[in-house]
Amino acid sequence: MFPNGMTWWEAFFLTGQPWWNWPGWGFRLFGAQHLLWLALCAILITLLVKRYAKMPKGAPRRRRMLLAVGIFPQCSLALTNFLCVSQGLYDPTRLPFYLCNVCELLIFIDTLHPNSFCGECAFALSIVCGAVALLFPGWNQCPAWNIMSVTGFAEHSCLVAFPLMRLASEEVKPRWQRIWMPLVTVVAYGCAIIPYNLAFGSNFGFIPDPMGTQPLEGIYQLVGNPSYTLLVFLCACAGIAGEYAIFELTLRKARQS
Numbered sequence: 001m002f003p004n005g006m007t008w009w010e011a012f013f014l015t016g017q018p019w020w021n022w023p024g025w026g027f028r029l030f031g032a033q034h035l036l037w038l039a040l041c042a043i044l045i046t047l048l049v050k051r052y053a054k055m056p057k058g059a060p061r062r063r064r065m066l067l068a069v070g071i072f073p074q075c076s077l078a079l080t081n082f083l084c085v086s087q088g089l090y091d092p093t094r095l096p097f098y099l100c101n102v103c104e105l106l107i108f109i110d111t112l113h114p115n116s117f118c119g120e121c122a123f124a125l126s127i128v129c130g131a132v133a134l135l136f137p138g139w140n141q142c143p144a145w146n147i148m149s150v151t152g153f154a155e156h157s158c159l160v161a162f163p164l165m166r167l168a169s170e171e172v173k174p175r176w177q178r179i180w181m182p183l184v185t186v187v188a189y190g191c192a193i194i195p196y197n198l199a200f201g202s203n204f205g206f207i208p209d210p211m212g213t214q215p216l217e218g219i220y221q222l223v224g225n226p227s228y229t230l231l232v233f234l235c236a237c238a239g240i241a242g243e244y245a246i247f248e249l250t251l252r253k254a255r256q257s
Contacts, residue, residue, distance in 0.1 A: 013147050015080055016089045026141040029214070033144035034137075041134055041157040048161040053168040069158050069165065070111030073104040076151040083147065093202040100129045100159060102189060107162050117181050119172040122163040123247075124182035124240045130159030138213060167247075174247050179240065186236050194229070207232050 006014075027033040048069060055062035077096055084090045096104075103126040110118035133156040142148040166172040193205045203211040208229045210216035220228045 011143070012145070013083055014142075015083045015087060015148055016094075016142075025143055027144040027149070029136065029140060034140070037144060037149070037153050038134060041153055041160075044154075044157050045161045045164065049164045049168050052165040057169070066162075066165065067111055069162050070107050072158050073155045074108050076155040077101065077104065080148060080151055092200040095202075095204075097193060097196065097202070097204040099125065099186075099189060099205055100133055100156065102185070103129050103159055104155070107159065111162075114171075116178065119163075119166065120174060120178045120181045121185050123167065123172060123174045124179070124243055125185065126159045126163050128239055128243065130156040134160070136214065174244060176244055176248065179244055182240050183237055186240070187233070190229075190233060205232075 048065075052062065052065055055065070081090070081094075081096070084094055103122065106118045106121050107126060109115075110122055134153065137149070137152055137156075139146075139148040139152045163172065167174075190205060190207060194208055196202065197204055197208065203209060203213065206213055206216050208225050210220050210228075216228075216232075219231065223231065
């Protein structure tokens with residue numbers, strides 16, 4: 001069943017190459033396997049948010065649940081990085097420098113030391129980054145049952161669930177006055193990651209070249225650079241503003257009802 005006489009377990013723990021070179025081993029975006037994963041992630045996120053919101057404030061089990069959700073992405077990242085290193089597949093393009101990884105770090109800090117900056121950025125960035133990664137997973141070259149898929153879907157589900165858990169329990173209350181926090185984070189990230197990508201041929205943040213990542217590749221081919229990079233920044237800022245607008249509108253309607 002598996003090339004080179006690999007066992008199921010060896011195939012399960014394979015983190016990258018040669019999956020990339022074996023056509024037919026990955027899963028199709030929005031195919032049956034992807035949709036099943038999305039359904040499972042939606043169920044997991046819903047259960048986490050509802051369960052957390054129902055727990056009494058200050059309860060030890062509530063704190064333990066927040067710690068588990070906030071720390072899991074780092075544990076998942078450590079596991080896959082360890083596997084990459086052990087398989088000789090680690091290089092500068094595999095470092096945890098995606099915006100999702102930045103969100104994971106912010107959530108980790110916010111879990112251990114809650115603060116307005118990390119809470120605000122988690123609300124503005126983590127929900128969207130996690131959701132986009134679930135809808136357009138960059139690990140779809142691997143089989144849907146592979147370790148990269150399992151950890152990828154679980155990890156990004158936590159990215160979505162964590163800020164929603166804190167929002168639902170009113171532990172975090174985003175404010176327009178603090179929108180500069182995620183905006184500065186996005187701009188600083190972009191300014192730092194573009195030179196790195198150009199130096200090492202990586203596509204962290206998918207700028208200035210998405211390198212085949214859909215649907216961004218289609219936009220890149222259509223408008224080229226620097227228009228593509230500017231468009232990514234503008235869309236990111238507009239998305240952040242949209243989140244704040246939706247939250248304020250929802251809050252206003254809740255007060256009126």
